[in-house]
Amino acid sequence: DSGVTQTPKHLITATGQRVTLRCSPRSGDLSVYWYQQSLDQGLQFLIQYYNGEERAKGNILERFSAQQFPDLHSELNLSSLELGDSALYFCASSVDLRSPLHFGNGTRLTGT
């Protein structure tokens, strides 16, 4: 067990709806990363936060947003779900910006 907790494990939502995925990093980790894993695109980096501040952004669509809260947990939001957003979403955390990433078990998001 990596110590990174993601909820929910599965989420099935109608297209057009707003979706929120939650991540609790390992105790003591200040940095949180979000990745999207799909069959055709593999593991794609979305966004990184460090101690509440956005640090890096990947190919993240405008419909996606994220934040890291003062207690260091993070949320990834999709404003209006599309079928193409169906994928596994992983959160990873690290102690600081120079430490290895530890991944959670992901949230499987399915649009209907």
Added chain:
Amino acid sequence: QQQVKQSPQSLIVQKGGISIINCAYENTAFDYFPWYQQFPGKGPALLIAIRPDVSEKKEGRFTISFNKSAKQFSLHIMDSQPGDSATYFCAASEDSSYKLIFGSGTRLLVRP
């Protein structure tokens, strides 16, 4: 230039054999090269990692070989076991940012 190309896509090895997975990159600024192992329903887990100042790193049955001039690195699994059956991802990042760029993954099956 940000891509990491991984091969083969899938690999079948007999128990006790050697599994070899290869990755190539273009970005010479990459300075951290980890390998992750992913079992079904789980997130990727860090297996072993290397930096460009060494050509080889060994941890138990797992060895990374790194060729800086060829911009290639590979994972060797010695004495492969059925329990090693998983998907393996190579990755790379620059400036020790840990914003990992992943390869497309190799599905390894070790037959008993």
